[in-house]
Amino acid sequence: MNDILLIGEVIDVIGISTKVKVYEEKNTARLLYNGKVIKNIAVGNYVKILKGYTEIIAVIEGEYIKEIKNVDSYSKHTDTYSRILDVKILGHFSQNKAFVKGVYETPMISNYVYVLQEDEVQKIFCFTKDMEPVIRIGNISGYDNYKLALSLQKLFASHIGIFGNTGSGKSNTLAKVYTELFKSGLNYEKSKFLLIDFNDEYTSEAVLVIQKKVYRLDTRSNTGDKYPLPRSVIEDSVFWSIILDATDKTQRPFLERVLKSYKFYKIRSFSFTDVIRVIHENPSKFNKVKTETTNVLQKIYGGNAYDYERIFDDIEHHSVGACLYNREGGQYFNTIELLEDYIKAKIEDLGCVDIFDPIECQSLDPLVLFDIVLNYKHVYELLKGYSNDEHISPMIKRSEKRINEISRVLEFKDEIQDEMAIQVVSISNCNIHMKKIIPLLICKEAYDNQKEAPKGSKSLHLIIDEAHNILSENSNRESASWKDYRLEVFEEIIKEGRKFGCFITIASQRPSDISATLVSQLHNYFIHRLVNEEDLFTIRKSVSFLDKSKQEMIPILSQGQCICSGLALDFPVNVQVDELADANKPDSKDINVIDLWKP
Known part of the structure; x- marks a missing residue:
């Protein structure tokens, strides 16, 4: 070994923690070797410890100086200082010169320590096999000539976490990782990539890939796109429990009865007589459901709600006759035919004509049919005494707004044609309630569909930017049961999804807001700058791959720099992620207030 690369020797060994004394003449920033200027040792760099024929590789975690007293009888006292390195064993070079992670042997005191040569550095940072498809996302910090190459298999067949404060480069890293995948030349058409975009950052044509389907959902108007879901989703009581915030003991059983009626009517017709019959059979309770009845008629036949209210102005219950009674005309409605004709x-007097033919429910939009059946069932059960209005009415009132919002962002079909492999669902124009519901519905349906697919036939990749918006366990805007259900769905995906070919990528500014179960179950991490103590604690607790020195670096990482760690790497590596071209960047850049404020 050339003595130029010899920089010191081992002076202390405690487990895998080793101390190295640096020779005084090697305390320089650069070394000249074979006509090349190479970088000398520094914190975060790697060294080689020669123990006989074994080459042990270690990383420098810290350094300090140690004062050494030098006393002899012939001269005055002189103090000298030695530079001491704290290094940690990472692995060793095998007989064929391949890097092997893990402690094979520990050094001995007085073993020589060397700076790594270029070919040795390449072997240490080689985390992939020969001819294996890889992506390269940036330069390794401290070794700027080396790009970090990550195995496509180990990275994308895993759950990924990308964390960092605003402005740390988190969005650029997310876009860079998937941009490199889509540029790899592989045929990813057998997979589905579904990106939930909270802030409209990934909808531009050149971001990620040009060939993608963008859904711009909007709950505030009717001009937005609609995301397609199977019609079967509408027949799920859990779906409506989520949408309508239904309580478990009263409203959810009612919804299950509504869905039974919905399934009955969807293959039949809905008749005007259906509404009149239930009124005629329960005249004593009619005054309590006048408003609800007019609401049902309006939903079936359209028109003005005020006009329908006038229909029943003169009808009341006659207690003696035990039937409905027209007080203006003195008419008793003893038969259903009399009431129906009246x-x-x-209605004809109000100008409505040809509205009495039975409605073929197969031709109705599924949401419209459900809305009709929901309100009809409400009237029916109130008249029959099957449910308590105080329990059901709050949900019925919510349904008016919620069903309208759902109709603006979702559409339900019997068959959904194969969509493009890459889909971006932008929900920046959705209200807060729907921002929590829509990602859950879309991801759950995609996951359920993936579970039904033959194993190995396709894969599903869920990508959730700003994941704290829907994966938080500290939200106070929702009921405990709804929050538990939401977290249970995503926790099932992250725990069980891998065996079904479903993988999730989450990016967030606040890892401490996300369920600890989700963070701990991730396989690969890209950790940008985090300064909040709660976030740092979450990372320390959940990411077992990080050593203490790497944890201490997280608050001082520069923009674009991150610590990559996980199953795709043998050990954590600091990387300066390449910045994407302006056209390919997510739209997450801060506005220029100086330009904004110029006179």
């Missing part, structure tokens, strides 16, 4: 005549 109401039809009143």
Whole structure:
């Protein structure tokens, strides 16, 4: 070994922690070797310890100086200082000169320590096999000539976490990772990539890839796109429990009864007589459901709600006759035919014609049919005494707004044609309630569909930017049962999804807001600058791959720099992620207030 690369020797060994004394003449920033200027040792760099024929590789975690007293009888006292390195064993070079992670042997005192040569550095940072598809995302910090190459298999067949404060480069890293995948030349058409975009950052044409389907959902108007879901979703009581914030003991059982009626009517017709019959059979309770009845008629036949309210102005219950009674005309409605003819005549007087034919429910939009059945079932059960209005009415009132919002952002079909492999769902124009619901519904349906696919036939990759918005366990805006259900769905995906070919990538500014179960179950991490103590504690607790020195670096990482750690690497590595071209960057850049404020 050339003595130029010899920089010191081992002076202390405690487990895998080793101390190295640096020779005084080697305390320089650069060394000249074979006509090349190479970087000398520094914190974060790697060294080689020669123990006989074994070459042990260690990383420098810290350094300090140690004062050494030098006393002899012929001269005055002189103090000298030695530079001491704290290094940690990472692995060793095998007989074929391949780097092997893990402690094979520990050094001995007085073993020589060397700076790594260029070919040795390449072997240490080689985390992939020969001819294996890889992506390169940036330069390794401290070794700027080396790009970090990550195995596509080890990275994308895993759950990924990308964390960092605003402005740390988190969005650029997320875009860079998937941009490199889509540029790799592999055929990813057998997979589905579904990106939930909270801030409209990934909708531009050149971001990620040009060939993608973008859904711009909007709960505030009817001009937005609609995300397609199977019609079967509408027949799930859990779906409606989520949408309508239904309580478990009263409202959810009612919804299950509504869905039974929905399944009955969806293959039949809905008749005007259906509404009149239930009114005629329960005249004593009619005054309590006048408003609800007019609401049902309006939903079936359209028109003005005020006009329908006038239909029943003169109808009341006659207690002696035990039937409905028209006080203006003195008419008793002893038969359903009399009541039906009267109401039809009143509707015709209001200018509504040809509305009494039975409605073929197969031709109705599924949401419209559900809305009709929901309100009809409400009237029916109130008249029959099957449910308590105080329990059901709050949910019925919520349904008006919620069903309208759902109709603006989702559409339900019997068959969904194969969509493009890469889909971006932008929910920046959705209200807060729907921002929590829509990602859950879309991801759950995609995951359920993936579970039904033959194993190995396709894969699903869920990508959630700003994941703390829907994966938080500290939210106070929702009921405990709804929050538990939301977290349970995503926790099932992250625990069980891998065996079904479903993988999730989450990016967030606040890892401490995300369920600890989700953070701890991730396989690969890209950790940018984090300064909040709660976030740092979450990383320390959840990311077992990080040593103390790497943890201490997290608050001082520069923009774009991150610590990569996980199953795709043998050990944590600091990387300066390449910045994407302006056209390919997510739209997450801060506005220029100086330009904004110029006179």
